[in-house]
Amino acid sequence: MAPVFAFAAAGAVTILAAGLIVVALVYYLISVIVQLRKITAGLAETITSVSEIVQKSAPVNDVVTTINQQLDAGVDLLEGLLVKKAGMTDAVGLVDGMYAGAAAAGFRNFPESPSTKAPRIGEVYTRGTLTLARLGREAPIAAGNPAGPALRDVERGSLAARLLYPEIRQTMPKSLARSPVIGTDAPVQYEQRDDIGAPRKRLPGRV
Amino acid sequence: MILWWIGDLVLLAVVLPVVVYLLRGVLDAAKSIVPSVQEIAGAAAAGSKDLDAAALLLTTQDQVTQTVAGVANYGGSLDVILDDA
Numbered sequence: 001m002a003p004v005f006a007f008a009a010a011g012a013v014t015i016l017a018a019g020l021i022v023v024a025l026v027y028y029l030i031s032v033i034v035q036l037r038k039i040t041a042g043l044a045e046t047i048t049s050v051s052e053i054v055q056k057s058a059p060v061n062d063v064v065t066t067i068n069q070q071l072d073a074g075v076d077l078l079e080g081l082l083v084k085k086a087g088m089t090d091a092v093g094l095v096d097g098m099y100a101g102a103a104a105a106g107f108r109n110f111p112e113s114p115s116t117k118a119p120r121i122g123e124v125y126t127r128g129t130l131t132l133a134r135l136g137r138e139a140p141i142a143a144g145n146p147a148g149p150a151l152r153d154v155e156r157g158s159l160a161a162r163l164l165y166p167e168i169r170q171t172m173p174k175s176l177a178r179s180p181v182i183g184t185d186a187p188v189q190y191e192q193r194d195d196i197g198a199p200r201k202r203l204p205g206r207v
Numbered sequence: 208m209i210l211w212w213i214g215d216l217v218l219l220a221v222v223l224p225v226v227v228y229l230l231r232g233v234l235d236a237a238k239s240i241v242p243s244v245q246e247i248a249g250a251a252a253a254g255s256k257d258l259d260a261a262a263l264l265l266t267t268q269d270q271v272t273q274t275v276a277g278v279a280n281y282g283g284s285l286d287v288i289l290d291d292a
Contacts, residue, residue: 007211021218038241057261074278077282086292
């Protein structure tokens with residue numbers, strides 16, 4: 001009887017152990033399946049959103065490329081016009097005057113521009129002179145010297161601007177006309193007019 | 208008989224803990240993936256929403272084209288009016 005009981009007990013323990021293993025397998029595998037279903041759902045949402053991103057961003061490359069081409073053309077146009085009209089030195093000076101330090105970068109289409117020394121444009125020209133000089137030699141400011149150099153002469157810009165005004169001191173004459181002497185000791189005396197300071201004979205506005 | 212009991216002992220003391228340990232590791236790994244996937248899904252949804260304005264780039268493109276055309280016309284006029292350096 002004892003051996004039979006012993007066999008039965010050993011078999012029961014084996015069955016119990018196998019049952020515990022199966023229960024553990026079922027519990028954990030079901031839990032893993034639930035988690036994997038959550039992951040699948042999350043990845044499905046991700047794939048949907050990523051597909052939308054791909055769809056929405058598809059034309060961005062072409063559009064941005066076109067915009068950059070247009071802006072490049074605009075920059076090339078403005079740089080070329082500036083250099084053509086103002087000359088390389090003044091163009092670099094103007095750009096550096098507006099954006100300090102920009103002269104070091106230079107212009108994109110002019111390799112020599114970074115090595116051009118930028119004049120201090122605010123000291124070479126006054127604003128009015130600069131504006132009128134840009135109008136060309138036919139402008140009133142340049143009428144006195146139609147065949148002379150343009151006013152954009154960087155080295156002699158100040159003298160060129162001064163020559164536009166009446167000739168008084170530009171050629172540095174030895175002596176200028178003396179200032180008139182006024183007062184009681186003045187060599188020229190004028191009679192005092194009686195009507196100055198007197199009441200008006202007729203008020204303005206009356207007919 | 209003794210071998211049977213030893214087998215039962217090994218089954219309960221070694222095999223069952225090892226199986227539980229391994230399955231628990233797989234479950235923990237699966238659980239740790241879920242928040243990451245949900246964050247990725249949220250980020251992708253937000254990114255998709257941010258790109259809703261990408262369609263306005265077509266308007267920007269048109270405006271840039273018109274602006275550059277205006278600048279070109281203005282530059283052409285200046286080229287005629289002003290003397291060269």
